[in-house]
Amino acid sequence: MKLITVSGPPSSGKTSVIVHLIADLRHRASRCAVVKFDCLATDDDALYASHGIDVRIGLSGNLCPDHFFVSNIDDCFAWGRRYGYDILFSESAGLCNRCSPHIEGCTALCVIDNLMGAGAPRKIGPMLKTADIVVVTKGDVVSQAEREIFAFKIRQANPSCLILHINGLSGQGSAYLSEVLLRTGDMQTLQGKELRASLPSALCSYCLGETRIGKEKQKGNVRRMELD
Secondary structure (H helix, E strand, O other): OEEEEEEOOOOOOHHHHHHHHHHHHHOOOOOEEEEEEEOOOOOHHHHHHHOOOEEEEEEOOOOOHHHHHHHHHHHHHHHHHHOOOOEEEEEOOOOOOOOOOOEOOOEEEEEEEHHHOOOHHHHOOHHHHOOOEEEEEOHHHOOHHHHHHHHHHHHHHOOOOEEEEOOOOOOOOHHHHHHHHHOOOOOOOOOOOOEOOOOOOOOEOOOOOOOOOOHHHOOEOOOOOOOO
8 A cells, every 4th residue: 555645834735636646546546545644624525425435534623734644643553554545645744844743665645735935945844845745726816927936935945856846626637646655665564664754842841731830840851942
């Protein structure tokens, strides 16, 4: 089974891209499923179900989404293999630009949209900088010059990635990406695999439920700004 990790900022079009990819892959006789990781709530399970896509939802609640992902992805992979899927898509919450780890040996996608601005790619961490493929959406609402500048900024942030443009509404461009994904390798297990980047540092007192402000309330990993 192939595991494709899909990450990206909020509202960049991750779910729409996955829906179009699975539609293309079905024409190639591939059985696909999705595991969606989010924080507090999501309606994406209903959206996937409306397209006949089997989906499982994981909500991290008050836990770090990255840590929740790593604690559960191996079980999700085993679930996909147990039900005989050819490709399992893991869609992460995209809650912050630091989140969404990718795994060595698994194809990593980052979805980012042209409306974020030319400076956005350099502000995004491992979910873009360690991705194999960067999918750019919403190119139909910007000029050709803006698209080219945005792609150049992505290339500066991740020189080795494949950059593809996909229309999240029509699905234009997804057929080629589905062919690329079919050429990627299968995996038998995630046991022993490593993340491509370390997770955010933990734990601090606020991770554990503290709500009061003040240095005396701050314990664990604390980083302070240098101010004049």
